[in-house]
Amino acid sequence: MLLAACAISGRVLAQEPSVQQQLNALQQMLREMQTRHQQEMDALKKEIADQHATIEELKKIPAPPAPPTQPPAAAPAATPPALPTGKTPPGGPPLFPTTDDSVLLPGTLPQIAPPAHAPGGAAPIPTTDPSMLAPGNFAASPITLASGGKSYLNISFDAIIAGAASTAHDLGALEVGDHDPHTRGFNARNIELALDGAVDPFFEAFANIVFKLDSHNETSVEVEEAFAQTTSMPLGLQVKAGQFFAPFGRINPMHPHTWDFADASLVHGRLLGADGLRGIGTQVSWVLPTRWYSQLVLAVQNGEGGTAASFRNTGENGTQFGRPTIDRQLNRVSDFAFIPRLEMSFDLSPTRTLLVGASAAFGPNDTGVNARTQIYGVDAFYKWKPAKSEGGWPYVKWQTEAMLRRVSARRGLNDSFPTSETLTDWGMYSQVVWGFSKGWAAGLRGDYLHMQDSPFTMEDTRQSRWRISTNLTWYPSEFSKLRLQYNHDFLQSSSFLPRRDEDSVFLQFEFALGAHGAHKF
Amino acid sequence: MKIPTLIAAALAALLTASQAKLNVVATLPDYGAVARDIGGDKVEVTVMAKPTEDPHFVDARPSFIVKLRAADVLIEGGAELEIGWLPPLLQNARNSKLETGKPGRVVASQGIRMMNVPTTLTRAAGDVHALGNPHFMMDPIIAKAVAKHVADAFASADAPNAATYQANYAKFEQTINVKLQEWGGAMLPFKGRQIVAYHDSWPYFARRFGLVSEIFLEPKPGIPPSPSHLVKVIADMKAAHAHAIIVEPFHNRKTAEKVASSTGAHIADGAQFPGALPSTESYVAFMDVIVARVVAALKE
Numbered sequence: 001m002l003l004a005a006c007a008i009s010g011r012v013l014a015q016e017p018s019v020q021q022q023l024n025a026l027q028q029m030l031r032e033m034q035t036r037h038q039q040e041m042d043a044l045k046k047e048i049a050d051q052h053a054t055i056e057e058l059k060k061i062p063a064p065p066a067p068p069t070q071p072p073a074a075a076p077a078a079t080p081p082a083l084p085t086g087k088t089p090p091g092g093p094p095l096f097p098t099t100d101d102s103v104l105l106p107g108t109l110p111q112i113a114p115p116a117h118a119p120g121g122a123a124p125i126p127t128t129d130p131s132m133l134a135p136g137n138f139a140a141s142p143i144t145l146a147s148g149g150k151s152y153l154n155i156s157f158d159a160i161i162a163g164a165a166s167t168a169h170d171l172g173a174l175e176v177g178d179h180d181p182h183t184r185g186f187n188a189r190n191i192e193l194a195l196d197g198a199v200d201p202f203f204e205a206f207a208n209i210v211f212k213l214d215s216h217n218e219t220s221v222e223v224e225e226a227f228a229q230t231t232s233m234p235l236g237l238q239v240k241a242g243q244f245f246a247p248f249g250r251i252n253p254m255h256p257h258t259w260d261f262a263d264a265s266l267v268h269g270r271l272l273g274a275d276g277l278r279g280i281g282t283q284v285s286w287v288l289p290t291r292w293y294s295q296l297v298l299a300v301q302n303g304e305g306g307t308a309a310s311f312r313n314t315g316e317n318g319t320q321f322g323r324p325t326i327d328r329q330l331n332r333v334s335d336f337a338f339i340p341r342l343e344m345s346f347d348l349s350p351t352r353t354l355l356v357g358a359s360a361a362f363g364p365n366d367t368g369v370n371a372r373t374q375i376y377g378v379d380a381f382y383k384w385k386p387a388k389s390e391g392g393w394p395y396v397k398w399q400t401e402a403m404l405r406r407v408s409a410r411r412g413l414n415d416s417f418p419t420s421e422t423l424t425d426w427g428m429y430s431q432v433v434w435g436f437s438k439g440w441a442a443g444l445r446g447d448y449l450h451m452q453d454s455p456f457t458m459e460d461t462r463q464s465r466w467r468i469s470t471n472l473t474w475y476p477s478e479f480s481k482l483r484l485q486y487n488h489d490f491l492q493s494s495s496f497l498p499r500r501d502e503d504s505v506f507l508q509f510e511f512a513l514g515a516h517g518a519h520k521f
Numbered sequence: 522m523k524i525p526t527l528i529a530a531a532l533a534a535l536l537t538a539s540q541a542k543l544n545v546v547a548t549l550p551d552y553g554a555v556a557r558d559i560g561g562d563k564v565e566v567t568v569m570a571k572p573t574e575d576p577h578f579v580d581a582r583p584s585f586i587v588k589l590r591a592a593d594v595l596i597e598g599g600a601e602l603e604i605g606w607l608p609p610l611l612q613n614a615r616n617s618k619l620e621t622g623k624p625g626r627v628v629a630s631q632g633i634r635m636m637n638v639p640t641t642l643t644r645a646a647g648d649v650h651a652l653g654n655p656h657f658m659m660d661p662i663i664a665k666a667v668a669k670h671v672a673d674a675f676a677s678a679d680a681p682n683a684a685t686y687q688a689n690y691a692k693f694e695q696t697i698n699v700k701l702q703e704w705g706g707a708m709l710p711f712k713g714r715q716i717v718a719y720h721d722s723w724p725y726f727a728r729r730f731g732l733v734s735e736i737f738l739e740p741k742p743g744i745p746p747s748p749s750h751l752v753k754v755i756a757d758m759k760a761a762h763a764h765a766i767i768v769e770p771f772h773n774r775k776t777a778e779k780v781a782s783s784t785g786a787h788i789a790d791g792a793q794f795p796g797a798l799p800s801t802e803s804y805v806a807f808m809d810v811i812v813a814r815v816v817a818a819l820k821e
Contacts, residue, residue: 096705098698100662100729105632201620204612232617236590287590287615293583295613345583350571353582385580387571390771391743392578438745438773477743478605479644516601518608521581 053101153197156514158257160190166504172215173460174489174502176269177276179212179256181506188213190256192224196515203228205242208255224255225278236287240299246277246339247285247297248359249401250379258519260397260441261469262485262506265429266449267403270461271375273309277361279337293345302330303337303363310373310405311337311363321423322457323412325366337363345521355381355521368410368420377403383521391478395435402428409457423452431469439476443485445469451494458496465491478516483508543679545594546585548603549576550794551658552596552629552667554804559672559689563682567592570603572796573770577648577743581606589614592625593678596671599628600635600655624677629667633657636724647741656793659726659811661697661704664804668693696805704812705730711819715763717754717786719772722793726811736763738776746776758784765818767791770798789818 164181168174172182179190191211198204205228212220227242245253251268268276281301288294303311312335314325330336343357361375379401386394404426411417427449435441447467454462471485485506493499543564547553553568560566567588570579589595589610597603611619618625635653642651657663672690676683712731716723719738727734736757740750757763758780767789768777774788781788791814792798795807 096701098662098701103634103657103660103663104666105634229612231612231615232620233615234617236615238613238615287586287613291587293587343583347582347584353580353584355583383580385574388573388771389578390575390773391745392575392580477644478648516604518605519581520609521583 049101151197153195154515156194156512156517158190158192158194158255158510158512159188160257161509162187162189162262163507164504166502168489168502168504171504174504175263176266176274176461177256177264178274179210180263180269181504181508183215192255192257194255194515194517198231199228202231204231205229222275236289238285240283240285241281243280244278244283244299246279246299246301246337246361247283247341248272248277248339248361248375249357249377249403250381250399251401252276252278257510257512260399260431260433260443260473261445261471262483262508263469263487265401265431265445266447266465266467267401267427267429270449270451271310271403271405271425271427272361273307273313275307275309277309277337277339278307279303279305281336292347293343295341295343297339297341297343299339299341301337301339303361304330308337308363310361310365310375310407312366314366319412319459320366321407321409322459322462323367323409323417324414326368326413328364328366328369335364337361351386352382352384353521365407365409367408367412367417368415371408371410373405373407375403375405377401381521391438393435393438393440395433397433397435398431399433400428400430402426417456419456421454421456423454423457425449425451439474441473441475443469443471443473453494455495460497463491463494463497465489479512481508481510483510543594543675543682544588544592545596545675546588546592547596548607549598550796551664551804551807552598552627552671554795554802554807555664555668555671555693556594556596556675558693558803559668559686560675561685561689563679563685564675570794572792572794575771576602576793577605579603579606581610583613585610586613589619590616592616593618594625594627594674595619596627596629596674598630598655600630600652600657601650602655618678624674627670627674629670630655630657631670633663633666636728637721647739648743654721654724656722657725659723659793660729661701661808662729663725665694665697700805700808704808707812707816708732711816714765714819715758715761716789716815716819717758717763717766717780719766719768719777722769723767723791730812730815732815733761736761738766738772738780746773751776751780754780755783758786764821765789765815767815767818769793787818787821789814791815 160179162181163186164171164184166174166184171184175181181187182189189212191213193209193211194207196204196206206225207223208225210222210224212222214220223243225242225244227240227244229240230238233239247253249268251259251265252272256264264276279301281299283297283299285295285297288296301308305313306316312328313320314327318324328335339359339361341357341359343355345353345355347353357379359377359379361373363373365371365373380399382398384396385392389395404424407423407425408420409423410420427447429445429447431443431445433441433443445468447469449465451462451464453464467487467489469485469487471483473481473483475481483506485508487504487506489502489504491497491500491502543560545556545560545564545566547556547566547568549570550568550572553566556564556566569585569588570576592614597607617623620626630652635655635657638653639646639649639651642649658667668690672686675686679686708730714732715736716727716732716734717736717738718734721734721737721739721742723734726732736754738746738751738754740747763784764786766777766781766786768774769792770790774790777788780786790798791811792801792807795801795804798807798810801807801810
């Protein structure tokens with residue numbers, strides 16, 4: 001090789017002896033020398049490794065064994081790992097290597113013991129596969145910012161963009177959730193930055209920061225969730241603290257991008273609130289020592305503001321349940337919102353699972369000094385997924401929730417409202433989603449909401465109504481989806497509001513970047 | 522003096538009660554099979570994923586939380602195969618024995634040199650695993666390393682039976698060593714031959730037995746086969762003289778059949794997990810069947 005390089009450089013010099021070319025030729029020579037030395041070094045290293053292996057074998061074998069065969073000394077090329085050759089040593093059966101140090105990382109658990117005796121009582125042959133140690137076969141681990149186990153923090157970013165068409169002029173008044181499409185045309189009301197990771201050996205923490213573009217394309221920021229929870233309390237206990245979704249029902253604690261429909265259900269948006277029920281507080285949960293899954297949860301939150309719409313909420317225009325609100329402060333323990341929940345799950349068969357829950361929320365509201373609200377809910381979730389499923393498909397999911405809210409609505413600020421009332425509102429939804437083919441799902445949802453009619457309480461959200469929704473979703477991958485949804489709304493007349501029918505169509509697109517999300521059941 | 526004695530007695534009672542049988546949870550059926558071989562009748566093994574389902578997408582059924590809460594040992598891959606469903610289960614299980622770094626948490630990929638570790642991370646390449654290809658249990662030599670790891674974990678969680686676990690490991694190792702001769706011998710005539718896979722789950726198997734696994738029906742990991750990609754696959758297969766396609770129970774076999782009929786290739790109905798095919802409950806029985814099926818497809 002050296003000679004060849006010299007010859008080449010000599011010829012080049014003879015023809016056009018420029019300094020640049022001389023340098024090039026020298027460079028080439030040096031490169032070739034380096035390659036050759038590297039190859040020699042590799043071969044030597046391999047030889048040493050093989051001899052070490054042989055020594056190790058000899059140490060472990062009590063009786064003097066047959067002379068070990070030497071692996072081929074030729075340095076293998078840096079191609080995909082060469083396979084051990086199935087050599088047949090004289091007088092023995094075909095021997096296949098039973099160890100391969102190259103599959104293990106050096107200095108880490110576990111260590112493989114030396115190979116045992118081959119069949120037929122033949123002496124074991126130390127066989128390693130040093131070719132697999134050739135550099136370049138195993139890339140160095142990438143440096144990652146947002147991946148499990150490689151950084152202190154998982155980061156993900158998720159955006160929902162929805163195009164909307166509707167017969168309703170004010171789509172924002174028809175839709176009940178704050179992250180639902182609010183205007184005809186394009187909407188981006190749920191752009192979410194999610195962070196999570198272990199704080200230390202005792203806590204793990206989560207944060208969801210939501211950026212919302214309103215109808216005027218102004219961005220508002222919501223700290224949707226920011227909490228830490230314990231990781232290793234005894235007896236199946238866990239304590240959580242911070243800003244978090246109240247553990248009420250099934251949809252409330254779920255982030256909108258995990259919903260099966262493009263908008264919130266009526267009960268969720270109207271009885272818990274447009275933003276659902278969430279707030280600053282603490283929560284204790286206990287996985288009961290039963291043979292089936294059962295968990296008891298108790299959350300205590302301030303229950304104040306727009307994210308606790310039925311509780312201490314002064315209201316955007318200074319009214320709650322049609323009454324001018326008093327701005328009630330926390331004075332005693334009973335002024336908090338208490339949210340208990342019990343959930344249980346049963347495996348009906350290896351392919352069918354049922355999860356049922358009962359929740360409640362108790363707390364004061366802002367219509368008077370002793371005014372209180374109670375909300376009760378039951379929920380069920382059933383999923384079927386066959387034993388042979390690719391990418392999670394096919395499946396059938398059925399989910400239903402029913403809620404009842406009792407509000408003692410007092411006479412408001414300075415007793416200015418003519419009367420006190422107890423408003424009993426209730427409703428439910430039920431939805432079925434059928435993942436019929438890999439990447440495709442069809443959904444059907446029925447919604448009903450009963451708002452107690454009152455000749456006194458005028459609020460444009462107090463209208464009994466039902467809705468039927470159907471949709472088709474395509475998931476190009478786990479990290480994106482495209483959903484087409486049709487809603488038919490029927491709103492009944494009340495003492496203040498006329499009846500009306502509305503039709504809406506949404507085309508929702510979602511994409512997710514960053515850490516791989518995990519899905520709760 | 523009385524109270525400490527009582528406490529000690531109570532603790533001892535608790536300990537003996539908990540040591541009636543070692544509770545083992547395995548995320549995937551291959552770890553479960555190894556755990557049964559190593560634990561024998563001293564352990565109670567629960568496996569979360571079904572052998573016939575896609576291990577990337579397992580439902581985080583709440584009943585697993587109950588199993589994890591009572592577990593003494595958890596065996597997981599640790600190479601992102603279970604990333605979509607194990608973390609929320611562990612969060613809810615609140616079992617300090619299973620914390621990362623504790624002897625009760627067996628991370629099977631620990632100490633294994635992973636193949637196909639991506640140099641750049643982008644999901645434009647499909648659902649790639651940052652830590653490398655997680656289908657390493659298809660290499661019996663790696664399976665031995667995992668079995669040793671499991672035996673050590675069992676021994677430390679259940680010291681009175683440590684000798685049994687180590688003896689079972691020795692037996693497992695010896696069986697694999699003997700079997701490797703058989704499997705390696707059967708595969709020897711096909712050294713260097715192409716095996717087409719639906720998903721890139723066979724690199725470790727191919728490396729061990731001298732096959733080449735470079736053509737996949739999926740255009741990118743986790744992305745379903747598109748017609749244009751299959752045209753390319755058929756051309757590639759013809760160029761590489763590839764005559765065997767391996768599919769797993771949850772893959773769309775019709776896609777593989779179409780490709781097979783255009784190329785004259787044969788389909789091997791394989792699997793990644795013991796129990797996915799008839800009479801393959803143990804790791805060795807499973808590998809017996811896989812090797813036989815791959816050999817049969819390559820032979821034709």
